[in-house]
Amino acid sequence: MKNRNSPGLRILFVTSELAPLVKTGGLADVSAALPAALRHLGVDAKVLVPAYPPLLSGLDALRVLVPTNSVPGFPPLRLWSGNLATGVPVIAVDCPDLYAREGGPYQDSVGQDWPDNALRFALLGKIGALLSSAAGSLAWRPHLVHCNDWPAGLTPAYLHFSAGGKAASLMTVHNQAYQGIFPASTLGLLNLPPSCLSTDGIEYYGNISFLKAGIAYASHITTVSPTYAVEIQTEALGFGMQGLLVHRRDALTGILNGIDTEIWNPATDLHIARNYSSSSLQDKAENKRALQERLGLRLEQDVFVLGVVSRFNYQKGLDLLLPAATELMQLPVQLALLGSGEQEQINRLAPLARAFPGRISLTTGYNEPLAHQIEAGADAFLMPSRYEPCGLNQMYSQRYGTPPIVHATGGLIDTVTDCNPTTRSEGRATGFAFQHHVPAELLSAIKRAHSLFQDPVQWRALQLNGMAKDFSWDTSAKQYCGVYEQILKQDTGIGRAN
Ligand code: ADP
Numbered sequence: 001m002k003n004r005n006s007p008g009l010r011i012l013f014v015t016s017e018l019a020p021l022v023k024t025g026g027l028a029d030v031s032a033a034l035p036a037a038l039r040h041l042g043v044d045a046k047v048l049v050p051a052y053p054p055l056l057s058g059l060d061a062l063r064v065l066v067p068t069n070s071v072p073g074f075p076p077l078r079l080w081s082g083n084l085a086t087g088v089p090v091i092a093v094d095c096p097d098l099y100a101r102e103g104g105p106y107q108d109s110v111g112q113d114w115p116d117n118a119l120r121f122a123l124l125g126k127i128g129a130l131l132s133s134a135a136g137s138l139a140w141r142p143h144l145v146h147c148n149d150w151p152a153g154l155t156p157a158y159l160h161f162s163a164g165g166k167a168a169s170l171m172t173v174h175n176q177a178y179q180g181i182f183p184a185s186t187l188g189l190l191n192l193p194p195s196c197l198s199t200d201g202i203e204y205y206g207n208i209s210f211l212k213a214g215i216a217y218a219s220h221i222t223t224v225s226p227t228y229a230v231e232i233q234t235e236a237l238g239f240g241m242q243g244l245l246v247h248r249r250d251a252l253t254g255i256l257n258g259i260d261t262e263i264w265n266p267a268t269d270l271h272i273a274r275n276y277s278s279s280s281l282q283d284k285a286e287n288k289r290a291l292q293e294r295l296g297l298r299l300e301q302d303v304f305v306l307g308v309v310s311r312f313n314y315q316k317g318l319d320l321l322l323p324a325a326t327e328l329m330q331l332p333v334q335l336a337l338l339g340s341g342e343q344e345q346i347n348r349l350a351p352l353a354r355a356f357p358g359r360i361s362l363t364t365g366y367n368e369p370l371a372h373q374i375e376a377g378a379d380a381f382l383m384p385s386r387y388e389p390c391g392l393n394q395m396y397s398q399r400y401g402t403p404p405i406v407h408a409t410g411g412l413i414d415t416v417t418d419c420n421p422t423t424r425s426e427g428r429a430t431g432f433a434f435q436h437h438v439p440a441e442l443l444s445a446i447k448r449a450h451s452l453f454q455d456p457v458q459w460r461a462l463q464l465n466g467m468a469k470d471f472s473w474d475t476s477a478k479q480y481c482g483v484y485e486q487i488l489k490q491d492t493g494i495g496r497a498n
Pocket residue numbers: 025026027309310311338339340364365366367368371390391392393394
């Protein structure tokens with residue numbers, strides 16, 4: 001595939017989250033960063049998103065784009081246009097009946113899914129399709145509509161059933177586990193033909209799935225790492241859609257996410273005690289001391305500090321630490337854990353911290369400054385995810401000279417080069433990977449890391465290899481351009497000539 005810039009290409013990026021205004025996870029970051037990187041390459045990318053209250057109040061240059069409008073089957077709405085601080089243009093679907101609420105994009109303030117989520121995201125999908133077809137009310141019409149995760153999954157379905165002159169579509173799966181499943185009876189609300197309720201349409205084990213709709217009807221599918229693109233075709237990680245994904249494998253590509261290299265830069269990071277770079281790595285030690293001080297860990301310089309910044313849930317696999325703890329704590333290690341998520345996991349990790357005061361610290365909640373301080377202050381970063389579509393923290397940690405110790409899965413395989421005699425002699429090693437998600441293998445990877453840590457010259461080489469890697473969005477955006485061009489070559493829709 002050619003990696004080249006695509007000036008003049010018009011892309012509509014459909015998403016349910018947009019950083020920094022509405023964020024529950026990595027999708028929000030991608031939705032802000034990828035369109036910005038595409039625009040740097042000359043692509044005319046705009047973002048389509050529901051007009052949740054924080055979104056409308058956070059956009060610059062807000063103006064009404066389409067006044068009160070009606071789409072059959074949905075409450076009245078209008079479209080706003082505005083800009084993110086980065087200059088990325090945003091089209092916001094303002095339907096107060098569906099989006100003007102206190103709470104998150106998918107759930108109310110006590111964590112219950114909004115009962116009308118099917119209708120809420122069907123509207124997003126419908127507007128995505130309308131703006132991408134001859135029925136659209138704007139002069140601007142995309143060549144390709146780029147749909148993200150299940151909330152945007154119906155756009156390819158609506159487009160499929162709409163008449164001529166329409167954009168090509170790309171469905172990106174950021175996490176195959178979230179599928180947007182609703183009872184089959186919901187179909188009546190969606191304004192889609194009954195014929196789509198079939199195994200090669202949106203039917204999913206007697207229900208309907210918005211994600212499946214996207215995968216089934218999009219011109220092409222991407223996911224967020226090459227290895228995850230293979231893994232979702234298996235029973236273990238396809239979450240029931242592996243058959244369809246195997247069927248569509250020729251139209252399935254993996255592209256790694258990038259990271260924000262300005263926010264995650266140890267040379268300029270305002271959250272950390274002392275800035276450093278690959279030419280002043282010795283200054284990293286000051287961040288280790290500051291982290292130990294902040295978290296009440298013993299102020300020992302030679303101890304091996306392992307950092308964790310994570311959501312606490314089944315996917316992230318931190319429960320592996322529990323059976324490993326007794327043996328782990330026989331090593332001269334300290335653990336700095338930061339996370340938020342399932343109370344049950346927190347309740348299981350908390351006694352560990354109590355059992356080893358001064359050696360294990362557990363901080364719960366979402367804490368951006370501490371996340372940066374852990375990346376800078378830890379010696380190594382632990383990421384034992386059971387599965388990981390892409391993962392960001394292992395990329396941040398390499399940039400911060402904090403080699404990651406990871407389970408060999410998904411994007412972790414694609415971004416971390418395991419340290420062994422060959423990779424080390426070739427100057428490629430950047431971290432440590434273990435194959436099976438069992439305590440013994442985690443321990444053995446930590447022991448390998450600790451053993452290298454005792455050789456300062458070798459350890460420094462590992463740090464520098466990671467710090468030299470390019471995880472920028474520019475690289476990913478060029479690959480997306482390649483996929484867009486490939487799709488448009490095959491698609492007979494609006495076409496590049498228009
Ligand atoms: P996921 O999107 O699956 O949660 P990623 O590693 O892809 O995992 O990205 C997680 C992002 O959220 C990273 O930017 C990470 O630093 C941040 N993060 C996760 N938990 C916390 C927390 N408790 N406090 C601060 N940042 C966090």
